[in-house]
Amino acid sequence: MLEIKDIDKIYSEGAGVKEISFSSEGGEILALIGPNGAGKSTLLNMISGVLCPDKGQILLHQRNVSDLETKKNIGYLPDQISVSPHIRMLDLLHLVSDYKYGGNYKDEIDKGILNYHLEKYCNEKFSKLSMGTKKKIGILIAFMGTPDLIILDEPTNGMDTHGILELKKNIIEAKEKGSIVVISSHILDFVNSIADRNLFLKDMRIENIAGKNEDLEEIYTRLYL
Amino acid sequence: MTDTYMKLTPLLLSSILFVIVIFIVEPAYIIHINTVPFENKQLIYMLGSLIVLVAFTATMVNVLGETVKSEHQIKYWLVLSRQEFFIYIFLKKIYWYYLFLILMYIVSGDLCKNKFLLCILLTILYITLTYLIYTEKDAAIYRGSRRIQAKQKKRARHKDCRLFRNRPNIELIFLSWKYRYAYPGNLICKAGATGLGIFALRWKLSESTYFLIYFLMFLLFILVDDDYWKKEIANTPLLRSMGIALGKYFRTNLMSGICFYSALMSLLYGLASRSVSGGIVFLLLSMCFVCYWISAYLYIYLSKAGQIEPLKLLLFVVALILEFIPIINLGVGILFYRKARIIWRKASC
Secondary structure, eight states: OEEEEEEEEEEETTEEEEEEEEEEOSSEEEEEEOOTTSSHHHHHHHHTTSSOOSEEEEEETTEETTSHHHHTTEEEEOSSOOOOTTOBHHHHHHHHHHHHHTTOOHHHHHHHHHHTTOGGGTTSBGGGSOHHHHHHHHHHHHHTTOOSEEEEESTTTTOOHHHHHHHHHHHHHHHHTTOEEEEEOSOHHHHHHHOSEEEEEETTEEEEEEETTOOHHHHHHHHHO | OHHHHHHHHHHHHHHHHHHHIIIIIHHHHHHHHHHSOOSOHHHHHHHHHHHHHHHHHHHHHHHHHHHHHHHHHHHHHTTOOHHHHHHHHHHHTHHHHHHHHHHHHHHTTTSSSOHHHHHHHHHHHHHHHHHHHHHHHHHHHHHOOHHHHHHHHHTTOOOOOGGGTTOHHHHHHHHHHHHHTTSHHHHHHHHHHHHHHHHHTTSOOOHHHHHHHHHHHHHHHHHHTHHHHHHHGGGHHHHHHTTOOHHHHHHHHHHHHIIIIIHHHHHHHHHHHTOHHHHHHHHHHHHHHHHHHHHHHHHHHHSGGGGSHHHHHHHHHHHHHHTTSTTHHHHHHHHHHHHHHHHHHHHTO
8 A cells, every 4th residue: 555645845946746645555557647847756756765755754555665675566667767878678677687576577577578579679788779768678677576566757758659558558467466556647648548546736736636537638728728 | 166176186186196106106116127137128118108008098998989979969069170179078088198197107117218208209199099089989979880880780689698597696796797898998907917917927926026916906907997887886776766775786796896806816816826825815805905995986986976076086096095004994995885875875765
Protein backbone atom coordinates (compact mmCIF):
# COMPACT_ATOMS: atom_id res chain seq x y z
CA MET A 1 0.00 0.00 0.00
CA LEU A 2 1.25 3.47 -0.95
CA GLU A 3 0.41 6.35 1.39
CA ILE A 4 1.30 9.95 0.67
CA LYS A 5 0.54 12.07 3.72
CA ASP A 6 0.38 15.82 3.37
CA ILE A 7 3.74 16.37 1.68
CA ASP A 8 5.36 19.69 0.81
CA LYS A 9 8.43 20.42 -1.28
CA ILE A 10 8.93 24.06 -2.09
CA TYR A 11 11.85 25.32 -4.18
CA SER A 12 10.77 28.93 -4.54
CA GLU A 13 7.58 30.97 -4.84
CA GLY A 14 5.22 28.91 -7.00
CA ALA A 15 7.70 26.07 -7.67
CA GLY A 16 7.30 22.67 -6.07
CA VAL A 17 4.32 20.87 -4.55
CA LYS A 18 2.19 21.56 -1.47
CA GLU A 19 -0.24 19.61 0.75
CA ILE A 20 -0.30 16.53 -1.45
CA SER A 21 -2.12 13.52 -0.02
CA PHE A 22 -3.41 10.35 -1.64
CA SER A 23 -3.10 6.62 -1.22
CA SER A 24 -3.40 3.43 -3.22
CA GLU A 25 -4.07 -0.13 -2.09
CA GLY A 26 -2.29 -1.79 -4.99
CA GLY A 27 -3.21 -3.07 -8.45
CA GLU A 28 -3.92 0.46 -9.58
CA ILE A 29 -2.66 2.86 -12.24
CA LEU A 30 -2.42 6.52 -11.21
CA ALA A 31 -1.69 9.32 -13.65
CA LEU A 32 -0.29 12.75 -12.84
CA ILE A 33 -1.38 15.42 -15.29
CA GLY A 34 -0.35 19.05 -15.52
CA PRO A 35 1.57 21.53 -17.67
CA ASN A 36 5.36 21.89 -17.53
CA GLY A 37 6.49 23.14 -14.13
CA ALA A 38 3.36 21.90 -12.35
CA GLY A 39 5.51 19.74 -10.04
CA LYS A 40 4.93 16.28 -11.55
CA SER A 41 8.60 15.30 -11.67
CA THR A 42 9.20 16.71 -8.17
CA LEU A 43 6.35 14.59 -6.83
CA LEU A 44 7.57 11.48 -8.65
CA ASN A 45 11.12 12.05 -7.39
CA MET A 46 9.76 12.17 -3.85
CA ILE A 47 7.61 9.05 -4.27
CA SER A 48 10.66 7.18 -5.59
CA GLY A 49 12.73 8.30 -2.59
CA VAL A 50 15.23 10.29 -4.67
CA LEU A 51 14.07 13.59 -3.12
CA CYS A 52 13.03 14.21 0.47
CA PRO A 53 9.83 16.12 1.19
CA ASP A 54 10.16 19.25 3.36
CA LYS A 55 7.09 18.08 5.28
CA GLY A 56 4.94 14.94 5.41
CA GLN A 57 5.58 11.26 4.80
CA ILE A 58 5.58 8.83 1.91
CA LEU A 59 5.13 5.21 2.95
CA LEU A 60 5.16 2.00 0.97
CA HIS A 61 3.87 -0.95 3.01
CA GLN A 62 4.20 1.21 6.17
CA ARG A 63 7.88 1.92 5.48
CA ASN A 64 9.45 5.17 4.36
CA VAL A 65 10.30 5.14 0.65
CA SER A 66 13.76 6.55 1.36
CA ASP A 67 14.77 3.35 3.25
CA LEU A 68 17.29 1.36 1.24
CA GLU A 69 15.26 -1.87 1.58
CA THR A 70 12.03 -0.15 0.48
CA LYS A 71 13.77 1.28 -2.58
CA LYS A 72 14.51 -2.24 -3.76
CA ASN A 73 10.74 -2.64 -4.12
CA ILE A 74 10.42 0.45 -6.32
CA GLY A 75 11.01 0.65 -10.07
CA TYR A 76 11.70 4.17 -11.27
CA LEU A 77 12.02 5.64 -14.75
CA PRO A 78 13.28 9.22 -14.36
CA ASP A 79 12.80 11.88 -17.01
CA GLN A 80 16.53 11.75 -17.84
CA ILE A 81 18.44 8.52 -17.25
CA SER A 82 21.87 9.32 -15.87
CA VAL A 83 24.47 6.59 -16.42
CA SER A 84 28.05 6.38 -17.65
CA PRO A 85 28.13 7.25 -21.39
CA HIS A 86 30.51 4.35 -22.00
CA ILE A 87 28.35 1.61 -20.56
CA ARG A 88 26.85 -0.78 -23.09
CA MET A 89 23.14 -1.48 -23.05
CA LEU A 90 23.26 -5.15 -22.06
CA ASP A 91 25.93 -4.49 -19.43
CA LEU A 92 23.71 -1.79 -17.90
CA LEU A 93 20.73 -4.14 -17.63
CA HIS A 94 22.91 -6.86 -16.10
CA LEU A 95 24.45 -4.32 -13.72
CA VAL A 96 20.97 -3.43 -12.42
CA SER A 97 19.99 -7.10 -12.15
CA ASP A 98 23.23 -7.97 -10.29
CA TYR A 99 23.16 -5.01 -7.90
CA LYS A 100 19.45 -4.88 -7.17
CA TYR A 101 18.24 -8.46 -7.52
CA GLY A 102 21.37 -10.57 -6.98
CA GLY A 103 21.54 -11.57 -10.65
CA ASN A 104 17.89 -12.63 -11.02
CA TYR A 105 15.54 -11.71 -13.87
CA LYS A 106 18.09 -12.12 -16.65
CA ASP A 107 15.59 -14.18 -18.65
CA GLU A 108 13.13 -11.31 -18.20
CA ILE A 109 15.80 -8.95 -19.59
CA ASP A 110 16.24 -11.16 -22.67
CA LYS A 111 12.45 -11.22 -23.18
CA GLY A 112 12.21 -7.42 -22.78
CA ILE A 113 15.01 -6.88 -25.31
CA LEU A 114 13.12 -8.93 -27.88
CA ASN A 115 9.73 -7.31 -27.10
CA TYR A 116 11.07 -3.78 -27.45
CA HIS A 117 13.20 -4.72 -30.52
CA LEU A 118 16.44 -3.73 -28.79
CA GLU A 119 18.60 -6.65 -29.98
CA LYS A 120 20.73 -4.56 -32.31
CA TYR A 121 21.61 -2.10 -29.54
CA CYS A 122 22.83 -4.69 -27.01
CA ASN A 123 26.48 -3.90 -27.59
CA GLU A 124 26.00 -0.17 -28.17
CA LYS A 125 27.28 2.52 -25.80
CA PHE A 126 24.53 4.30 -23.86
CA SER A 127 25.60 7.75 -25.12
CA LYS A 128 25.14 6.64 -28.74
CA LEU A 129 21.51 5.62 -28.25
CA SER A 130 18.52 7.72 -29.28
CA MET A 131 16.17 9.23 -26.70
CA GLY A 132 13.45 6.67 -27.41
CA THR A 133 15.86 3.73 -27.06
CA LYS A 134 17.13 5.13 -23.77
CA LYS A 135 13.52 5.34 -22.56
CA LYS A 136 12.93 1.72 -23.52
CA ILE A 137 15.98 0.64 -21.52
CA GLY A 138 14.74 2.75 -18.59
CA ILE A 139 11.37 1.00 -18.83
CA LEU A 140 13.05 -2.44 -18.77
CA ILE A 141 14.93 -1.34 -15.63
CA ALA A 142 11.79 0.05 -13.96
CA PHE A 143 9.71 -3.07 -14.64
CA MET A 144 12.50 -5.54 -13.78
CA GLY A 145 11.20 -7.99 -11.17
CA THR A 146 7.75 -6.29 -11.22
CA PRO A 147 8.24 -4.25 -8.02
CA ASP A 148 5.25 -3.23 -5.88
CA LEU A 149 5.59 0.41 -6.92
CA ILE A 150 6.51 1.47 -10.46
CA ILE A 151 7.04 5.16 -11.20
CA LEU A 152 7.26 6.37 -14.79
CA ASP A 153 8.13 9.99 -15.55
CA GLU A 154 7.08 10.90 -19.10
CA PRO A 155 7.59 7.33 -20.38
CA THR A 156 6.29 8.01 -23.88
CA ASN A 157 8.72 10.86 -24.66
CA GLY A 158 10.56 10.08 -27.91
CA MET A 159 9.15 6.57 -28.05
CA ASP A 160 7.92 4.92 -31.26
CA THR A 161 4.40 3.45 -31.62
CA HIS A 162 5.66 -0.08 -31.10
CA GLY A 163 7.30 0.97 -27.85
CA ILE A 164 4.17 2.74 -26.59
CA LEU A 165 2.00 -0.32 -27.28
CA GLU A 166 4.49 -2.59 -25.52
CA LEU A 167 4.68 -0.17 -22.59
CA LYS A 168 0.89 -0.18 -22.29
CA LYS A 169 0.95 -3.99 -22.18
CA ASN A 170 3.64 -3.95 -19.47
CA ILE A 171 1.73 -1.44 -17.34
CA ILE A 172 -1.48 -3.49 -17.47
CA GLU A 173 0.43 -6.72 -16.69
CA ALA A 174 2.08 -5.05 -13.68
CA LYS A 175 -1.30 -3.83 -12.45
CA GLU A 176 -2.73 -7.33 -12.74
CA LYS A 177 0.17 -8.63 -10.64
CA GLY A 178 -0.78 -6.13 -7.92
CA SER A 179 1.71 -3.32 -8.55
CA ILE A 180 0.88 0.35 -8.17
CA VAL A 181 1.91 2.25 -11.30
CA VAL A 182 2.29 6.04 -11.11
CA ILE A 183 2.73 7.76 -14.49
CA SER A 184 3.18 11.34 -15.56
CA SER A 185 2.40 12.13 -19.16
CA HIS A 186 1.25 14.93 -21.44
CA ILE A 187 -0.52 12.56 -23.81
CA LEU A 188 -4.08 12.51 -22.50
CA ASP A 189 -5.27 9.73 -24.82
CA PHE A 190 -2.53 7.41 -23.61
CA VAL A 191 -3.25 8.18 -19.98
CA ASN A 192 -7.02 7.88 -20.44
CA SER A 193 -6.69 4.43 -21.96
CA ILE A 194 -4.93 2.92 -18.96
CA ALA A 195 -5.21 5.03 -15.79
CA ASP A 196 -7.72 4.24 -13.02
CA ARG A 197 -7.31 7.66 -11.41
CA ASN A 198 -6.05 10.91 -12.93
CA LEU A 199 -4.61 13.55 -10.59
CA PHE A 200 -4.47 17.09 -12.00
CA LEU A 201 -1.77 19.33 -10.49
CA LYS A 202 -2.31 23.08 -10.39
CA ASP A 203 -0.78 25.82 -8.23
CA MET A 204 1.38 23.20 -6.48
CA ARG A 205 -1.67 21.22 -5.28
CA ILE A 206 -3.92 18.42 -6.55
CA GLU A 207 -6.75 20.39 -8.10
CA ASN A 208 -8.92 17.62 -9.48
CA ILE A 209 -9.15 13.83 -9.43
CA ALA A 210 -10.81 12.20 -12.42
CA GLY A 211 -11.84 8.58 -12.71
CA LYS A 212 -11.50 6.12 -15.57
CA ASN A 213 -12.90 7.17 -18.96
CA GLU A 214 -13.78 10.71 -17.89
CA ASP A 215 -13.27 13.46 -20.44
CA LEU A 216 -9.71 14.47 -19.53
CA GLU A 217 -9.48 16.96 -22.38
CA GLU A 218 -12.46 18.87 -21.04
CA ILE A 219 -11.04 18.91 -17.50
CA TYR A 220 -7.62 20.02 -18.78
CA THR A 221 -9.15 22.84 -20.83
CA ARG A 222 -11.21 23.99 -17.85
CA LEU A 223 -8.24 23.94 -15.46
CA TYR A 224 -5.37 25.29 -17.48
CA LEU A 225 -6.53 27.08 -20.62
CA MET B 1 36.00 36.64 -4.13
CA THR B 2 35.43 32.89 -4.50
CA ASP B 3 35.43 33.31 -8.27
CA THR B 4 38.77 35.11 -8.22
CA TYR B 5 40.14 32.45 -5.91
CA MET B 6 38.93 29.70 -8.26
CA LYS B 7 40.57 31.42 -11.22
CA LEU B 8 43.85 31.89 -9.36
CA THR B 9 44.04 28.33 -7.98
CA PRO B 10 45.36 26.65 -11.17
CA LEU B 11 47.91 29.43 -11.64
CA LEU B 12 49.04 29.19 -8.03
CA LEU B 13 49.16 25.42 -8.16
CA SER B 14 51.12 25.40 -11.40
CA SER B 15 53.59 27.93 -10.01
CA ILE B 16 54.13 25.87 -6.85
CA LEU B 17 54.53 22.69 -8.90
CA PHE B 18 56.95 24.43 -11.26
CA VAL B 19 59.12 25.68 -8.39
CA ILE B 20 59.12 22.19 -6.81
CA VAL B 21 60.05 20.63 -10.15
CA ILE B 22 62.89 23.06 -10.94
CA PHE B 23 64.51 23.07 -7.51
CA ILE B 24 63.77 19.59 -6.14
CA VAL B 25 62.42 16.97 -8.55
CA GLU B 26 64.52 17.64 -11.64
CA PRO B 27 67.95 17.86 -9.90
CA ALA B 28 67.09 14.73 -7.89
CA TYR B 29 66.03 12.96 -11.09
CA ILE B 30 69.29 13.84 -12.85
CA ILE B 31 71.35 12.74 -9.83
CA HIS B 32 69.44 9.45 -9.69
CA ILE B 33 69.85 8.80 -13.42
CA ASN B 34 73.60 9.41 -13.09
CA THR B 35 73.83 6.62 -10.50
CA VAL B 36 72.20 4.10 -12.88
CA PRO B 37 74.91 1.99 -14.50
CA PHE B 38 74.20 2.97 -18.12
CA GLU B 39 76.72 4.39 -20.50
CA ASN B 40 74.33 6.36 -22.60
CA LYS B 41 72.32 8.62 -20.30
CA GLN B 42 70.95 10.56 -23.27
CA LEU B 43 69.20 7.41 -24.42
CA ILE B 44 67.38 7.10 -21.08
CA TYR B 45 66.25 10.71 -21.28
CA MET B 46 65.05 10.22 -24.83
CA LEU B 47 63.25 6.99 -23.92
CA GLY B 48 61.60 8.65 -20.91
CA SER B 49 60.56 11.66 -23.00
CA LEU B 50 59.14 9.39 -25.67
CA ILE B 51 57.07 7.38 -23.16
CA VAL B 52 55.69 10.53 -21.55
CA LEU B 53 54.96 12.02 -24.97
CA VAL B 54 53.04 8.91 -26.11
CA ALA B 55 51.08 8.67 -22.84
CA PHE B 56 50.33 12.39 -22.96
CA THR B 57 49.21 12.27 -26.60
CA ALA B 58 46.82 9.43 -25.79
CA THR B 59 45.37 11.37 -22.87
CA MET B 60 45.05 14.52 -24.97
CA VAL B 61 43.19 12.63 -27.72
CA ASN B 62 40.62 11.74 -25.08
CA VAL B 63 40.53 15.12 -23.31
CA LEU B 64 40.39 17.26 -26.47
CA GLY B 65 37.91 14.89 -28.11
CA GLU B 66 35.48 15.28 -25.20
CA THR B 67 35.94 19.08 -25.05
CA VAL B 68 35.54 19.64 -28.80
CA LYS B 69 32.36 17.56 -28.72
CA SER B 70 30.83 19.20 -25.66
CA GLU B 71 31.72 22.76 -26.70
CA HIS B 72 30.90 22.43 -30.38
CA GLN B 73 27.66 24.40 -30.08
CA ILE B 74 29.70 27.50 -29.14
CA LYS B 75 31.40 27.40 -32.53
CA TYR B 76 28.00 27.88 -34.16
CA TRP B 77 26.53 30.32 -31.68
CA LEU B 78 29.52 32.67 -31.88
CA VAL B 79 30.26 31.90 -35.56
CA LEU B 80 33.88 31.04 -34.77
CA SER B 81 36.41 30.04 -37.39
CA ARG B 82 38.36 26.81 -37.00
CA GLN B 83 41.41 28.68 -35.65
CA GLU B 84 39.35 30.78 -33.24
CA PHE B 85 37.63 27.68 -31.89
CA PHE B 86 41.04 26.03 -31.45
CA ILE B 87 42.25 28.99 -29.39
CA TYR B 88 39.10 28.73 -27.26
CA ILE B 89 39.67 24.99 -26.68
CA PHE B 90 43.38 25.57 -26.06
CA LEU B 91 42.72 28.19 -23.38
CA LYS B 92 39.96 26.13 -21.81
CA LYS B 93 42.41 23.28 -21.25
CA ILE B 94 45.44 25.47 -20.55
CA TYR B 95 46.43 23.54 -17.39
CA TRP B 96 47.25 20.54 -19.59
CA TYR B 97 49.89 22.75 -21.21
CA TYR B 98 51.44 23.49 -17.80
CA LEU B 99 51.34 19.81 -16.95
CA PHE B 100 52.98 18.92 -20.27
CA LEU B 101 55.77 21.45 -19.70
CA ILE B 102 56.40 20.22 -16.17
CA LEU B 103 56.40 16.53 -17.09
CA MET B 104 58.59 16.94 -20.17
CA TYR B 105 60.91 19.24 -18.25
CA ILE B 106 61.47 16.50 -15.67
CA VAL B 107 61.95 13.54 -18.00
CA SER B 108 64.08 15.31 -20.59
CA GLY B 109 66.76 15.84 -17.88
CA ASP B 110 69.88 17.44 -19.39
CA LEU B 111 68.91 16.46 -22.93
CA CYS B 112 68.83 20.15 -23.76
CA LYS B 113 71.19 22.37 -21.82
CA ASN B 114 69.39 25.60 -22.76
CA LYS B 115 66.22 25.43 -20.67
CA PHE B 116 64.72 28.52 -22.29
CA LEU B 117 65.08 26.94 -25.73
CA LEU B 118 63.61 23.70 -24.32
CA CYS B 119 60.52 25.59 -23.12
CA ILE B 120 60.00 27.15 -26.55
CA LEU B 121 60.46 23.80 -28.30
CA LEU B 122 58.04 22.09 -25.93
CA THR B 123 55.49 24.87 -26.46
CA ILE B 124 55.73 24.48 -30.25
CA LEU B 125 55.44 20.70 -29.85
CA TYR B 126 52.40 21.03 -27.60
CA ILE B 127 50.60 23.48 -29.91
CA THR B 128 51.30 21.33 -32.99
CA LEU B 129 50.19 18.19 -31.20
CA THR B 130 46.97 19.66 -29.84
CA TYR B 131 46.17 21.36 -33.15
CA LEU B 132 46.50 18.05 -35.02
CA ILE B 133 44.29 16.27 -32.50
CA TYR B 134 41.80 19.15 -32.58
CA THR B 135 41.60 19.13 -36.40
CA GLU B 136 40.91 15.40 -36.44
CA LYS B 137 38.28 15.58 -33.68
CA ASP B 138 36.60 18.61 -35.26
CA ALA B 139 36.46 16.90 -38.67
CA ALA B 140 35.11 13.70 -37.03
CA ILE B 141 32.04 15.63 -35.84
CA TYR B 142 31.07 16.42 -39.45
CA ARG B 143 31.97 13.08 -40.95
CA GLY B 144 31.10 10.85 -37.95
CA SER B 145 33.68 8.79 -36.14
CA ARG B 146 35.37 6.15 -38.32
CA ARG B 147 35.19 3.74 -35.42
CA ILE B 148 31.41 4.21 -35.10
CA GLN B 149 30.95 3.75 -38.85
CA ALA B 150 32.82 0.45 -38.68
CA LYS B 151 30.93 -0.63 -35.58
CA GLN B 152 27.53 0.03 -37.11
CA LYS B 153 28.15 -2.80 -39.52
CA LYS B 154 28.61 -5.36 -36.79
CA ARG B 155 26.50 -3.96 -33.97
CA ALA B 156 23.68 -6.42 -34.59
CA ARG B 157 25.60 -9.04 -32.65
CA HIS B 158 23.95 -9.82 -29.32
CA LYS B 159 26.87 -10.26 -26.94
CA ASP B 160 26.09 -11.90 -23.62
CA CYS B 161 28.58 -13.55 -21.30
CA ARG B 162 26.86 -16.75 -20.13
CA LEU B 163 29.73 -17.52 -17.77
CA PHE B 164 28.57 -14.90 -15.26
CA ARG B 165 24.83 -15.42 -15.65
CA ASN B 166 24.45 -16.99 -12.22
CA ARG B 167 27.42 -15.28 -10.57
CA PRO B 168 26.26 -11.68 -9.98
CA ASN B 169 29.15 -10.56 -7.79
CA ILE B 170 31.77 -11.89 -10.19
CA GLU B 171 29.92 -10.27 -13.10
CA LEU B 172 29.90 -6.91 -11.30
CA ILE B 173 33.65 -7.13 -10.64
CA PHE B 174 34.23 -8.22 -14.25
CA LEU B 175 32.16 -5.31 -15.63
CA SER B 176 33.96 -2.79 -13.44
CA TRP B 177 37.35 -4.27 -14.46
CA LYS B 178 36.34 -4.33 -18.15
CA TYR B 179 35.29 -0.67 -18.21
CA ARG B 180 38.67 0.38 -16.85
CA TYR B 181 40.03 -0.69 -20.24
CA ALA B 182 37.52 1.57 -22.04
CA TYR B 183 39.64 4.64 -21.43
CA PRO B 184 42.69 5.20 -23.67
CA GLY B 185 44.64 6.81 -20.82
CA ASN B 186 44.20 3.73 -18.62
CA LEU B 187 44.90 1.32 -21.44
CA ILE B 188 48.04 3.02 -22.73
CA CYS B 189 49.35 3.57 -19.23
CA LYS B 190 48.80 -0.09 -18.39
CA ALA B 191 50.42 -1.26 -21.64
CA GLY B 192 53.36 1.12 -21.14
CA ALA B 193 53.88 0.17 -17.50
CA THR B 194 53.60 -3.55 -18.28
CA GLY B 195 56.09 -3.22 -21.14
CA LEU B 196 58.50 -1.27 -18.96
CA GLY B 197 57.90 -3.73 -16.11
CA ILE B 198 58.82 -6.71 -18.29
CA PHE B 199 61.82 -4.80 -19.69
CA ALA B 200 62.95 -4.00 -16.13
CA LEU B 201 63.09 -7.73 -15.36
CA ARG B 202 66.21 -7.88 -17.52
CA TRP B 203 68.03 -5.31 -15.42
CA LYS B 204 69.99 -6.54 -12.44
CA LEU B 205 68.89 -4.12 -9.75
CA SER B 206 68.60 -4.34 -6.00
CA GLU B 207 65.29 -5.45 -4.48
CA SER B 208 64.58 -1.94 -3.15
CA THR B 209 65.14 -0.35 -6.59
CA TYR B 210 62.79 -2.90 -8.15
CA PHE B 211 60.26 -2.15 -5.44
CA LEU B 212 60.55 1.57 -6.14
CA ILE B 213 60.16 1.12 -9.93
CA TYR B 214 57.12 -1.16 -9.71
CA PHE B 215 55.49 0.82 -6.97
CA LEU B 216 55.85 4.10 -8.89
CA MET B 217 54.32 2.44 -11.94
CA PHE B 218 51.46 1.15 -9.80
CA LEU B 219 50.86 4.65 -8.42
CA LEU B 220 50.89 6.10 -11.92
CA PHE B 221 48.18 3.57 -12.83
CA ILE B 222 45.94 4.74 -10.02
CA LEU B 223 46.37 8.41 -10.83
CA VAL B 224 45.34 7.77 -14.45
CA ASP B 225 42.15 6.19 -13.03
CA ASP B 226 40.65 9.69 -12.99
CA ASP B 227 39.27 9.13 -16.51
CA TYR B 228 37.40 6.04 -15.33
CA TRP B 229 35.88 7.74 -12.29
CA LYS B 230 34.85 10.82 -14.25
CA LYS B 231 32.44 8.64 -16.26
CA GLU B 232 31.74 5.89 -13.72
CA ILE B 233 30.34 8.36 -11.18
CA ALA B 234 27.41 8.97 -13.55
CA ASN B 235 26.13 5.48 -12.63
CA THR B 236 25.76 6.36 -8.96
CA PRO B 237 22.43 8.29 -9.11
CA LEU B 238 20.81 5.20 -10.64
CA LEU B 239 22.35 2.90 -8.03
CA ARG B 240 21.32 5.22 -5.20
CA SER B 241 17.75 5.41 -6.51
CA MET B 242 17.66 1.59 -6.50
CA GLY B 243 18.65 1.47 -2.83
CA ILE B 244 22.17 0.10 -3.31
CA ALA B 245 24.45 0.76 -0.32
CA LEU B 246 27.79 2.51 -0.85
CA GLY B 247 29.53 -0.44 0.83
CA LYS B 248 28.50 -2.82 -1.94
CA TYR B 249 29.54 -0.41 -4.69
CA PHE B 250 32.84 0.23 -2.92
CA ARG B 251 33.59 -3.49 -2.53
CA THR B 252 32.91 -4.16 -6.22
CA ASN B 253 35.22 -1.35 -7.28
CA LEU B 254 37.85 -2.39 -4.77
CA MET B 255 37.95 -5.95 -6.12
CA SER B 256 38.06 -4.80 -9.75
CA GLY B 257 40.72 -2.21 -8.83
CA ILE B 258 42.87 -4.90 -7.22
CA CYS B 259 42.51 -7.10 -10.31
CA PHE B 260 43.36 -4.18 -12.62
CA TYR B 261 46.15 -2.45 -10.71
CA SER B 262 47.68 -4.68 -8.06
CA ALA B 263 47.69 -8.17 -9.55
CA LEU B 264 50.03 -7.63 -12.51
CA MET B 265 52.47 -5.28 -10.76
CA SER B 266 52.70 -7.65 -7.76
CA LEU B 267 53.40 -10.57 -10.08
CA LEU B 268 56.10 -8.61 -11.91
CA TYR B 269 57.65 -7.51 -8.65
CA GLY B 270 57.57 -11.11 -7.35
CA LEU B 271 59.34 -12.26 -10.52
CA ALA B 272 61.88 -9.43 -10.42
CA SER B 273 62.76 -9.94 -6.77
CA ARG B 274 62.45 -13.75 -7.08
CA SER B 275 60.56 -13.80 -3.82
CA VAL B 276 57.02 -15.08 -3.23
CA SER B 277 56.76 -13.33 0.13
CA GLY B 278 58.00 -10.11 -1.47
CA GLY B 279 55.25 -10.38 -4.10
CA ILE B 280 52.62 -10.97 -1.39
CA VAL B 281 53.83 -7.98 0.65
CA PHE B 282 53.72 -5.85 -2.50
CA LEU B 283 50.19 -7.10 -3.22
CA LEU B 284 48.97 -6.32 0.31
CA LEU B 285 50.52 -2.87 0.27
CA SER B 286 49.11 -2.07 -3.16
CA MET B 287 45.67 -3.28 -2.01
CA CYS B 288 45.77 -0.74 0.81
CA PHE B 289 46.63 1.99 -1.69
CA VAL B 290 43.85 0.92 -4.07
CA CYS B 291 41.45 1.08 -1.11
CA TYR B 292 42.72 4.56 -0.21
CA TRP B 293 42.39 5.88 -3.76
CA ILE B 294 38.94 4.44 -4.37
CA SER B 295 37.76 6.22 -1.19
CA ALA B 296 39.45 9.41 -2.40
CA TYR B 297 37.96 9.22 -5.90
CA LEU B 298 34.50 8.44 -4.51
CA TYR B 299 34.62 11.39 -2.14
CA ILE B 300 36.01 13.81 -4.73
CA TYR B 301 33.48 12.89 -7.41
CA LEU B 302 30.44 12.52 -5.15
CA SER B 303 31.14 15.93 -3.62
CA LYS B 304 30.96 19.18 -5.58
CA ALA B 305 34.78 19.22 -5.81
CA GLY B 306 34.57 16.76 -8.71
CA GLN B 307 32.89 19.40 -10.86
CA ILE B 308 35.44 22.15 -10.14
CA GLU B 309 38.64 21.20 -11.91
CA PRO B 310 41.15 23.31 -9.87
CA LEU B 311 39.64 22.20 -6.57
CA LYS B 312 39.73 18.60 -7.74
CA LEU B 313 43.40 18.95 -8.69
CA LEU B 314 44.15 20.47 -5.30
CA LEU B 315 42.44 17.57 -3.50
CA PHE B 316 44.39 15.09 -5.63
CA VAL B 317 47.69 16.71 -4.69
CA VAL B 318 46.70 16.70 -0.98
CA ALA B 319 45.61 13.05 -1.21
CA LEU B 320 48.85 12.16 -3.01
CA ILE B 321 51.00 13.78 -0.34
CA LEU B 322 49.03 12.33 2.58
CA GLU B 323 49.03 8.77 1.24
CA PHE B 324 52.74 8.40 2.08
CA ILE B 325 52.39 9.36 5.74
CA PRO B 326 51.71 6.23 7.81
CA ILE B 327 48.68 6.28 10.16
CA ILE B 328 47.65 9.64 8.67
CA ASN B 329 46.92 7.89 5.35
CA LEU B 330 44.74 5.35 7.17
CA GLY B 331 42.83 8.13 8.90
CA VAL B 332 42.44 10.13 5.67
CA GLY B 333 41.26 7.01 3.79
CA ILE B 334 38.60 6.35 6.43
CA LEU B 335 37.64 10.03 6.45
CA PHE B 336 37.18 10.03 2.65
CA TYR B 337 35.01 6.91 2.85
CA ARG B 338 32.85 8.27 5.67
CA LYS B 339 32.37 11.60 3.89
CA ALA B 340 31.44 9.76 0.69
CA ARG B 341 28.93 7.63 2.63
CA ILE B 342 27.29 10.73 4.11
CA ILE B 343 26.89 12.27 0.63
CA TRP B 344 25.62 8.95 -0.75
CA ARG B 345 22.96 8.71 1.96
CA LYS B 346 22.05 12.40 1.86
CA ALA B 347 21.41 12.33 -1.84
CA SER B 348 19.01 9.45 -1.35
CA CYS B 349 17.35 11.14 1.66
